[in-house]
Amino acid sequence: xxxxxxWKRQKITLETDLKLLxxxxxxxxxxxxxxxxxxxxxxxxxxxxxxxxxxxxxxVKWQRAALLxxxxxxxxxxxxxxxxIVVAVIALLQGNRKRIVKDSMAKEAxxx
Amino acid sequence: MDLELSxxxxxxxAAQGDSEAFGILYDRYVGRIYNYIYYRTGNQHDAEDxxxxxxxxxxxxxxxxxxxxxxxxxxxxxxxxxxVANWHRDNSRRQIVELDDSIQxxxxxxxxxxxxxxxxxEEFLLNLVKKLPEDRQQLLILKFVDHLSNxxxxxxxxxxxxxxxxxxxxxxxxxxxxxxxxxxxxxFLEMDGSEG
Numbered sequence: 192x193x194x195x196x197x198w199k200r201q202k203i204t205l206e207t208d209l210k211l212l213x214x215x216x217x218x219x220x221x222x223x224x225x226x227x228x229x230x231x232x233x234x235x236x237x238x239x240x241x242x243x244x245x246x247x248x249x250x251v252k253w254q255r256a257a258l259l260x261x262x263x264x265x266x267x268x269x270x271x272x273x274x275x276i277v278v279a280v281i282a283l284l285q286g287n288r289k290r291i292v293k294d295s296m297a298k299e300a301x302x303x
Numbered sequence: 304m305d306l307e308l309s310x311x312x313x314x315x316x317a318a319q320g321d322s323e324a325f326g327i328l329y330d331r332y333v334g335r336i337y338n339y340i341y342y343r344t345g346n347q348h349d350a351e352d353x354x355x356x357x358x359x360x361x362x363x364x365x366x367x368x369x370x371x372x373x374x375x376x377x378x379x380x381x382x383x384x385x386x387v388a389n390w391h392r393d394n395s396r397r398q399i400v401e402l403d404d405s406i407q408x409x410x411x412x413x414x415x416x417x418x419x420x421x422x423x424x425e426e427f428l429l430n431l432v433k434k435l436p437e438d439r440q441q442l443l444i445l446k447f448v449d450h451l452s453n454x455x456x457x458x459x460x461x462x463x464x465x466x467x468x469x470x471x472x473x474x475x476x477x478x479x480x481x482x483x484x485x486x487x488x489x490x491f492l493e494m495d496g497s498e499g
Binding site (some may be wrong): 205208209212213215216217219220221222223224225226229230233237238239282290 | 322323324326329330333334337338341342347350351354355357358362373424425428429444446447449472474475478479482
């Protein structure tokens with residue numbers, strides 16, 4: 192059997208007791224949630240109605256500027272993309288028509 | 304975006320009269336301050352009353368707030384601490400209720416119809432905590448309810464981190480000795496009672 196000095200055993204027991212006590216305190220002091228109406232009413236009383244929603248523009252100037260610039264660039268990007276599609280479709284249609292005309296002319300020439 | 308605003312920035316804006324900035328700080332700390340006061344007063348009604356007084360006072364003094372390196376949260380806790388101390392003093396004069404005996408444990412507060420019966424152990428622990436000096440009670444609440452670090456507790460209580468650590472250790476030993484002196488065979492800590 193391993194020999195233990197009495198003071199060492201005492202220290203171990205003290206540490207165990209304190210850990211146990213700590214866990215009891217942790218379990219006892221559970222956070223409580225204040226009533227929602229109380230929190231809401233007090234906020235109203237202090238600052239009034241919220242002015243901005245989470246999705247509104249931020250206050251900081253450079254962030255607002257970056258957001259606006261991003262919006263403008265995206266808008267022109269979309270317009271440019273749309274125009275390119277339209278031009279491409281027109282070009283495709285014109286190309287087809289020219290080919291059809293060319294084909295029909297070739298057929299006529301052969302027939303002649 | 305506003306939710307990412309630091310306390311210092313929100314405070315600076317609040318000091319310039321931006322009430323919404325103060326609202327951000329309010330949203331951040333109302334729960335913690337309420338918890339602190341709730342455990343110091345022991346009932347919902349006074350906790351709500353004192354919490355509203357803390358924030359009203361804070362809002363009033365925000366324009367004259369001086370940054371002395373103390374976080375905003377510590378400032379709020381100090382206001383709360385002072386108000387609770389006044390509340391205790393007033394109540395002890397009036398002697399209407401015996402303080403802290405009225406503590407409703409979490410859960411019982413929100414659903415009165417399903418009142419949680421306070422267990423023998425909780426009752427025992429509550430009596431032990433009640434016997435502690437005020438600063439030690441404050442320390443336990445800040446540590447276990449508001450989950451503040453020793454450094455943060457030090458800022459609130461005006462002590463160093465080391466002093467808080469030491470005070471906490473001494474508090475635990477006091478509680479443990481109290482358990483032993485009250486009843487060696489008490490099952491609370493399941494101590495062997497053979498030493499100490």
